[in-house]
Amino acid sequence: MKIFDKEGNADSKEDTQAEAGDPDAKNSGSSGGEAKKTQDNPEEAKEAQGSPEEAKEAQGGPEEAKETQAKEAQGSPEEASASSETEKSPEELCREENEILKDQLLRLAADFDNFRKRTARQIEETRKAVLEQVLLDFLEVTDNFDRAIKSTKTAEDMSSIASGLEQLSKQFFSILEKYGIEKIESERASEFDPHKHEAVQHVETSELPDNTIVEVYKAGYALNSKVIRPAIVSVARNPNETKE
Incomplete structure (x- = not known):
């Protein structure tokens, strides 16, 4: 036999709410449990919150991301140079190539002019050397002519003079054949x-x-x-x- 009174009804109502799983009641219960654990273990609570340096690094993340994006946007000097070359117009590229070819042509013309002057100088030096040798050879003939002229003044036999002149003629033509x-x-x-x-x-x-x-x-x-x-x-x- 059951007796129903006010307290019994109240008690049964509380039991019914607990059994029904009131969310507020459960959350309050779990929060209370966690708070109790935090109070019981202060070190674990400190680790959960993290150090000030870690918090600062976490906050500084956006700034580092901005710097990285700026560097990537600027790119390397090589990439910038390559991009600038690719951005040149055909007229500019043609003008640069023309300047290069003009410089090469001027250098080639200067080299050819130096070669021409050097060759002309060598030819002139060779000509002078050959002429000097020819003159030295003919000076020998001149010396013999001088001796022949002196001998004609004292010679009594004309046949000896004629023989001397023949020797001079042979010497002269031998020099000509030499050259x-x-x-x-x-x-x-x-x-x-x-x-x-x-x-x-x-x-x-x-x-x-x-x-x-x-x-x-x-x-x-x-x-x-x-x-x-x-x-x-x-x-x-x-x-x-x-x-x-």
Whole structure:
């Protein structure tokens, strides 16, 4: 048998609310438990809150993020240079290439001018050296001529003088041959060659074949097989061999 009174009804109501799981009642109960644990363990509460340095680092995160973004936006110097080159217009690139080619052309022209001057100087030095050697060789002939002239004043036999002059002539022509100068053969009755001879007179004669040399007025010379002076001659015209 149950007895219902005011207190019993109240008690049963509280029990009913507790059993129904009132959220406020449960939260208040859990909060109270955590607070009690914090009070019981002060060190754990301190660790949970964290140190002031950690809190400062947590707050400074946005500033570091801004600096990183700014650096990334600026980029490296190499990237900036590459981007500036890519941003140049075709006219600017063409102008720069033109300046480079112009500089190379000026350098090449200067090198060529120096080469030309150096070559001309070397040629002139070589010419002077060769000329000096030629003159030294001919000075020997000049010395022999001086001795021959002195001997003619005291010599009684003219044959010895003629022999000395022949020796001088041989010495002179040997020096010419040394430097590639040869005398063009132009003997009487030899065939006239317009490449080696120059005719200054035509002589009608039946003693020589037509178009042959009658007389040599001046000898001709060739340097390394190249005619530098043709022989001056007269050419025969044989009336018996006149062409029809």
